[in-house]
Amino acid sequence: MTRWMCLALSLGLLSACGRGVPDGARVVVAGDSIMAWNRGSGGSVADVLQQELREPVGDVSLSLARITSGRGAFNIPNQLESVRAQWVVLDGGANDLSGQCECSDCGPVLDRLISEDGKRGAIPSLVADLRARGARVIWADYYTAPRYAGTACEAPYQVLEDRLSRMAGADAGVTLVDLDEAFSPEDPSLFASDRIHPSPKGSALIAAQIAPILR
Structure with a gap:
């Protein structure tokens, strides 16, 4: 087993130790490592939201999860396959971009994720499916991590944000x-020390941006 595979397995096992979805949970968090980080210490985004809202919050997020590929819970649509909740909070796309285009020539990957008009692609399909189940959706658009600030990696994420904004602007039940x-x-x-993922303070800040919408 390669070193990368060992790291991936370790991250996956750590992130798999979440609460799942409690019966009757009004809010469920899904997505990738930005949501799952700090779960082992009780400081993930879902952990903080549960404390802030004083109610059970489901959490199916998983490090290394992707929108357009990945098996089982490493695929974000699969995380949400059987979820029924009033609110779904999620992110996604970073692992698709980093794994399939490495911050350059990302047009085809972006198009698979979400079209320029925000109406087609894997992300709008997932959001439409959640909306059809009666959920309101909060999509957390990525921050700029110190490791990538000022590099070519910023450009694809700006395109992603612009397209997500168009998607959200077309549906009052979707908040970006x-x-x-x-x-x-x-x-x-x-x-965190990797200069990519949130520290416990960072996870709390993400939750602080989202909690007022859920209230």
């Missing part, structure tokens, strides 16, 4: 939360 409005890549206290 731009994490860059609160996160600064110049504040190291918001980030």
